[in-house]
């Protein structure tokens with residue numbers, strides 16, 4: 001018997017206890033242990049009922065995704081489920097914590113399921129690019145019916161205890177510890193109070209209409225993904241006898257496992273967790289019981305909303321009553337949106353607004369705040385003046401953070417008497433929705449302050465990524481580089497709509513020009529003016545966006561930019577074609593056509609190049625951190641895993657070759673990062689750098 005699986009006899013009841021921390025993942029050892037235990041106990045005539053339960057925080061939370069991509073070892077989970085289901089002795093399971101994926105499938109193969117209050121169950125395989133592969137598409141519909149099964153399997157959502165009981169996934173709900181629940185339910189089986197049945201023998205009521213509806217829905221919602229449709233196909237096969245249905249599910253599951261989408265989505269899953277592994281992780285973080293925010297604009301209001309929604313009281317400073325009223329309206333609107341999205345009740349919203357939000361004009365209001373986040377205009381002198389004032393007001397030990405998106409945190413910190421308490425907390429708009437938080441570490445930032453930044457990220461349910469100081473930190477520095485390629489493509493012959501369309505087909509929610517219209521063209525215009533004096537003479541000059549701004553067209557906010565915006569509808573702005581034609585002529589360029597692949601290859605090669613330099617310069621800890629920044633802050637298609645995961649799919653040698661080819665057109669812009677040269681020479685990949693740290 002393996003130590004991760006132990007058995008215990010209590011009279012005619014046999015207990016199988018699972019102990020594979022942290023989440024009882026269905027590792028090879030766990031599967032082996034269960035197989036041996038079931039075989040032994042089922043053969044013992046003294047055993048009248050078998051109960052499986054998990055120790056620790058949860059019953060099985062799924063297959064061990066660390067085993068994915070490696071040669072699968074027997075017993076395979078679907079076969080183990082069949083062994084359990086075919087047991088002559090009644091087998092029941094006790095579900096607690098987050099019983100997910102293969103864990104729920106094991107439970108569905110037992111003959112009855114007992115939920116412990118608070119348990120959440122789900123089949124999240126679709127979120128990592130696959131589908132239930134151990135009978136979930138066959139047994140769920142047998143227990144819940146086809147529509148509920150389709151909802152669960154294609155959404156991957158966690159189903160709360162009450163709903164799980166209601167739809168038939170749980171036979172009982174008890175408020176006991178797992179072992180006690182196992183003994184109690186086993187006794188109910190022996191007393192004839194708890195019915196046991198083989199799930200596989202339950203007939204499924206066909207529902208062609210539901211199958212057709214979900215196929216249509218998944219094709220529309222996930223045009224780039226293959227696993228959602230495979231999930232529907234799996235459920236559709238549940239009307240077959242269980243053995244045939246399991247074989248069909250296995251075929252579909254193998255299609256998903258062989259897809260690069262699975263690799264990308266699994267990488268994204270681990271990226272969200274890997275970024276918390278920072279050098280300062282063992283430092284003592286400071287308690288954050290209240291937050292101050294300076295500035296109630298879009299960012300300040302969003303940051304305040306995020307903190308309020310996480311249960312933190314917020315004091316927000318604005319310059320006068322009119323500004324405070326505007327801020328109050330923005331925050332109320334943000335919270336109304338959360339109510340509409342079902343993220344909170346109206347009563348909670350009202351409590352937050354009444355009890356947890358303080359708006360004021362006097363900085364002294366912040367003298368008790370544990371953390372103060374400055375979110376004012378991106379002007380260094382203004383920020384330095386604010387930090388100097390905060391330095392005299394904030395209590396000893398308070399952390400002073402700037403939400404700046406690119407300015408030098410060290411320069412800001414140098415203006416205070418407490419540089420060790422200063423860091424950057426770069427939120428992404430809308431700050432109460434976007435999950436990324438760049439935690440920018442100054443040269444003198446105390447490790448405990450960095451650890452506090454990450455604790456805050458977790459509290460706000462954000463993904464904290466550690467960044468060193470440079471212009472733009474990680475995300476915006478890379479964006480500033482590759483965004484130029486979109487302009488160069490337009491100057492050389494592609495239209496803005498062709499560029500956007502190619503990148504949306506690649507998987508981005510929006511192309512770069514649509515994003516610019518959404519963010520506001522005036523922001524980029526101001527940045528270009530700010531940087532004009534320092535722009536290298538050899539850098540290509542593209543003034544198309546400036547010409548559009550000179551018309552007063554700043555994008556969605558003015559109704560026109562690259563596109564003409566009519567409510568939610570947008571169409572290419574015909575005047576932009578004329579501007580583009582005039583600028584090409586002035587530059588003496590003869591336009592040429594670009595295929596979608598050429599557009600994507602240039603755009604992604606530029607993104608990867610600057611991301612590589614960010615790693616080279618030590619701004620990000622690992623390639624997986626850059627992937628996380630782009631997955632959680634820039635709408636990078638999740639199934640592609642992130643820019644540097646995607647780079648490994650292309651290979652360093654190919655990337656170097658591409659850059660050399662492009663450099664023939666523009667040697668200044670297209671330069672091969674040293675790290676890429678080394679990887680091409682050594683045959684290594686960015687994934688190797690993730691392992692080193």
Ligand code: T1G
Pocket residue numbers: 022023025061062063064065066077098100101102103105124125128130131132133134136273
């Ligand atoms: N396999 C291996 N390790 C896992 C794991 C898993 N399934 N789930 C979590 N971990 C690790 C995680 O990397 C972290 O490790 C630690 O556990 C705590 O996780 C046949 C094929 C369960 C809700 O997709 O959703 O079953 O960083 O930080 O926030 O059909 O983890 O500490 O070293 O996330 O409390 C389906 C994925 C698999 C569940 C807990 N199951 N996991 O969240 O902790 S596919 C899943 C989660 C499958 C079958 C198919 C969450 C959680 P470390 P954590 P958490």
